Amino acid sequence: ALEGNENKDGRADAVTRLLLLHHGWDKESLLEKYYEGPENAVQMMIDAGIDKTVAEKEGENSSAPGSPTKRRSSAKSKSSLPTTFECGICMEPAKPTWRGEDAGCGHRFCRDCYRDYISSRILSGTMNEWATCPQSDCEQLVSHEQIESLLSADSHALQLYARFLVNSYVDSHKSVKWCPAPDCEFAVRVREGIGLRGVARKVTCLCGAVFCVACGEEWHEPSTCVALAHWLRKSERDGPTLQWIATNTKECPRCHVPIEKDGGCNHVMCKSPSCKYDFCWVCLGPWESHGSSWYSCNRFDATEAQAARDAQKASRLHLSRYLHYYSRFVNHRKSVEFERQLYDVVRRRAEEVIAAQPRLTWVDLHFLKRAVDVLLECRQTLKHTYVFAYYLKKCNQGDIFEGNQSDLETATETLSEYLERDITTDNFSDVKQKAARDAQKASRLHLSRYLHYYSRFVNHRKSVEFERQLYDVVRRRAEEVIAAQPRLTWVDLHFLKRAVDVLLECRQTLKHTYVFAYYLKKCNQGDIFEGNQSDLETATETLSEYLERDITTDNFSDVKQKVHDKLTYCSSRRQVLVDHVSEGSRKNWWDFDYGVGSAL
Known part of the structure; x- marks a missing residue:
């Protein structure tokens, strides 16, 4: 039922479709199992939902590829x-x-x-x-x-x-995904293993929609698919409600239930049946200590009231943090929706400029469309930086991230301002120059990323060149130590040469980890890789420092122990890093973007 003239039979093509569906449209796997023998073929068809009688008749022809189909006894001509x-x-x-x-x-x-x-x-x-x-x-x-x-x-x-x-x-086919854009009927096929392991991957549909093939959401760089899923659930469920609560309510100092003030009196009683606490709306202190001051608070600095305010502030800190990121996420989302209209706006302005200056052509004003492209791309990225930042634990690299985020935010707002201004024949040249400069500045964030990795690559390359001289340095120091301590031999100081060997080997590996990291797309295993890289970097620098110190007869024993321990640790950490990368290659963890920075 799988090959040749068998498809002329009405049943054959339906059986074939069902079998392909059952095997995830994997033809090779289907054929291999189908021709293992009649019994296996029959069971396979039954598992696929094919009637047992039909399966038994089809199974008669599964013993050899290409065998002709026998006439079904139940089917009348x-x-x-x-x-x-x-x-x-x-x-x-x-x-x-x-x-x-x-x-x-x-x-x-x-x-x-x-x-x-x-x-x-x-x-x-x-x-x-x-x-x-x-x-x-x-x-x-x-x-x-x-x-x-x-x-x-x-x-x-x-x-x-x-x-x-x-x-x-x-x-049924894991490498084919529907485009999520409204009214789009296209599907995209992705290369096997790429973007299918929960690792974000950007794809562009024929309809122009840009989305992540791993999760089916809009493209969300630099946020991960998992973080975005958590964020969308939280935002849909809590976002507008929490904004209203933060603006219009305070928490009961005792049970922390949100309370909305519905009158002018500052004397508020919690309506929770299990609480019924009376307190002052202004200072949050207990109302019983306010005496007759029913409409104004005169105990703002009272210790108990201050403690209540501190508790309220602490309980709302998480809410404030979420609203900080949520409001900026929503702001950029709205900006994207509004700024998509800029394509029509700049087209009309370009037509007006061309009408006033016939010497200009559409080629001269193409920079406007390019500027809108860059603006929307930056807005989309900025929107998802707030998802990334919300779930990011505080760390030194997080400070660098926030600096890059701030730079991109400033450049994007400036570019948006230029594009929303009127473009006239008088200011055309000035606007063109400024828009091009700010579009370039926004794009230069990619350059900053490249320079981050390139500078470290060069630093390790120079360190390798310098540290090759350590062979001569440690040899001279060894000679000095042996001269001062005749009981020592070259065997006793061989650890120094071994330490230089390990140092250079680690430097060479570290140098190329930055090539690997530059092209590596963000993924969970990438975080582990960076941790291994950081550990090896720290250990290597420490070993280098030990070897560059003076080795004397007084500190020989101490230096020997430290150098020996550190070279052993460096060697083991390097092996951990290399093994992790090798394992990732075998298990298809790594996904690379070799087009990154190609426009720089």
Whole structure:
């Protein structure tokens, strides 16, 4: 049922479709298992949802690839079918002008009844990838060709059926993803293993939509798919509510339930049945100590009231932090929606400038479209930097990230301001120069990233060149120590040469870790890699420092122990890093972007 003329049989192509669906559309895997033998083939078809009788008949032909299909004993040839019949659906006897239909099982139906049966199954959503004979208890599958022939007069049902087939392929094939853009019917195919392990990967659909193939959301660099999923759930559930709570309520000092003040009196009683606490709205202290001051607080600095305010401040710190990131996320999201209209705005302004200055062409004003492209790209990135920053634990690299974020924010706002100004014949040259400069500044953040890795690559390269001289340095120091302590030999000081060997080996590895890290796309294993890289970097610098110190007869024993311990540690940390990278290569952890920075 899988090859050659077998597809001429109505049942064969339906069986093939079901088997492909069951095997995730992996043809090689299907063929391998199908030709393992009749028993395996039959069980495989039953597992795929094919009727046992049909599976047994199909299994007879699975012993050798390309073997011809035997005529099914249950299927009657078209010529042997009776010319008169009673429709199994409407139960009317056939008329001479009627055309009968069957699925190869001998159960005949009016063509119109058969079409209505298939069409109703499709339109009601009760049939997805296959249909069976309308006859009760008959499991004969209806061929794809027969369904198309029947539905030729019902284009809507035929389109839905075609969609069902495509859906079954896309949903079963992990390397094919639907574009999430509204009204887009395209799907994208991604290279096996890339973007399919929860690691964000940017793809652009033919419709122009840019999205992450790993999670199906809009492209969200630099945030991870997991962080974005948490953020979207939290924002949808809590965002607007928490903003209102922060603006309009205070927490009860005792039970911390949010309370909205509904009158002018500062005497507030918590409505929680288990609390009923009376307190002052202004200072949050207990109301009983306010005496007769019912409408103003005169105990603002009281110790108890201050403690209540401190507790409220601490409890709202997390809320304030979330709202800080949420408000900026929403602001950039709204800016993206608004600034998409700038394409039409700059086009109209360009037309006006060209009309006033005929010497100018569309080529001269193409920079405006490029500026809008860069602006929207930066807005999208900035929006998701706040997701990244919200879940990021405080660290030194986080401070660098916030600095880069601030620089990009400033450059983006300036570029947006230029594009929203009026462009006239008088200020055209000035606006062009400023817009180009700020678009370049925004793009230069990629350059900053490159320089971060390049400077460290060069630093280790220079260190290797310098530290090669350490062989001579430690040899002279060893000679001095041996001269001062004749009981020592070269064997006793061989650890120094071994230490230089390890030092240079670690430097060389560290140098190339920055090449690896520059092209590496962000992923969870990348964080582990950076941790291993940092450990090796620290250990290597310490070993270098030990070797560059003076070795004397007084400190020889101490230096020997420290150098020996550190070279052993360096060697082990280097091996951990190398093994981790090798394991990632075997298990397809790593995903690289070799186009990064290509426009620099």
